[in-house]
Amino acid sequence: MNEKLGISQETFAFFLPIISLFGSTFILLVVVLVLNSLASRFIRRTVNSSELRRKWLVQTRNGIILIFILGLILIWGEELRTLALSVVAIAVAFVVATKELILCVTGSLLKTGAGSFDIGDRIQIKDFRGDVIDQTLLATTILEVGPGKLTHQRTGRMAVIPNALFVSEPVINESYTRQYVLHVFTVPFKRTDKWQAAQQALLVAASKHCQPYLENARLYMQRLSDERGLDASSVDPRVTIQVPTAAEIHLVVRFPVRASQRSYIEQLILSEVFTEDYSGKGKSTDEEEEEKEEN
Template identity: 50%
Template structure:
């Protein structure tokens, strides 16, 4: 059998140095332990501690010596390992981000199956969640389901965040926006809209207030009003917006919004000041 790898003089020097180091450490350990056994100490526990310390020092010396002797070879090996690791990370970057997003969701409790969320620009009800992706039953305009299932990679939770519209579980404060012309009677429109909202939400106000109070106490938050409220906004010159805030059950926001809008338009029929709500109207929560 031919040991061709021993033809390398540097390799022979390293092997010889390693053998010499091991022999020297074994000899030193033997001599020190013999000295400890012959010493008079106060207790056997101290002798055992010294013996263990010598053993650990020998191992540390062996590790450091091998690293010094084989430094060039270890450096080349480390570079190869780093290059391989970098290639693996680049090839599996998206998978790693998806798994990280899943871990973030599990540790933060940001949403669960059945919640209505918006993530990655998609809004819908969560019907499945795996290690790599989340499946949403899409919800379109008017809070109506489209019937389409959208699979969203969990990696979007690391960059875009997640909006959980059902975080409050039972009741939410819903916002809808109605644009009107600045020169028309916005005070009359405001009074009509507020009256319609009070009628539509009469059954929700007290339960919603009690629920919000419990939620505030649980999370040490200041209590806030849930009664219907109308704010006036001016997005640009010559235009006004009536921003209505109303309490509603989580799963009935679409019905409540349509009930208010239809009743409001019926009461102001023939008034050209009111135009249909914009499609991009804000329906986020306060």
């Protein structure tokens, strides 16, 4: 008869379990509705107190709904388990296929939530260093600054950094203090050079070029420290000494400067200081002064 109706045995065998499940669900629904109707009628006839009657009606209704849900789980349990496994498999495949995109979105949320940097800030992450000019959900665009980590000139190249890097790599924000920054650069000397004279000359030159805005920088740093609950940093120019090897002396120059003039002021200081020759020829500044006094 199935063949006469145009239904093959395979099609009928496929739809038979589904028809059985829907039939069981329909029977369960009818039983639940009848049970709810009988229980409600019994409560209304036997319970005289309106408050108690309302309470029993609500509890009975909730109990019958719970029975209906448990019945559906028993009827459709196997299909629900198969569906859950399929959904999990699809979800795993989706995550594997879009892992990098998910990491990029996560990195975007991380840097936004942490307030790591804004448009215009100079940042460094891994080997990338430059000024941020654009941010999207998937990538951050910077204008490269370099070469290296100590110079402050734009190279003319643009770098597009995937936001996934912000999940696993630390970010250095060189514009943390915004308007004024404490700029640092290092000048190497040999132990036999006249580094004492160079140290003094660097300090004088740095103080000279910072003098016009030194007080404004001090007030700005103080206000910034008060806003963020930090100890105020000293903004006075200073030149400290480092000894990386036994034969070398490094002079570390630190001075306040407007964020946009770091490279410019650094070059002014170096150009002014190195108009003099500080090669010691084996004699220190103290020895030369002693020789002058003896003469």
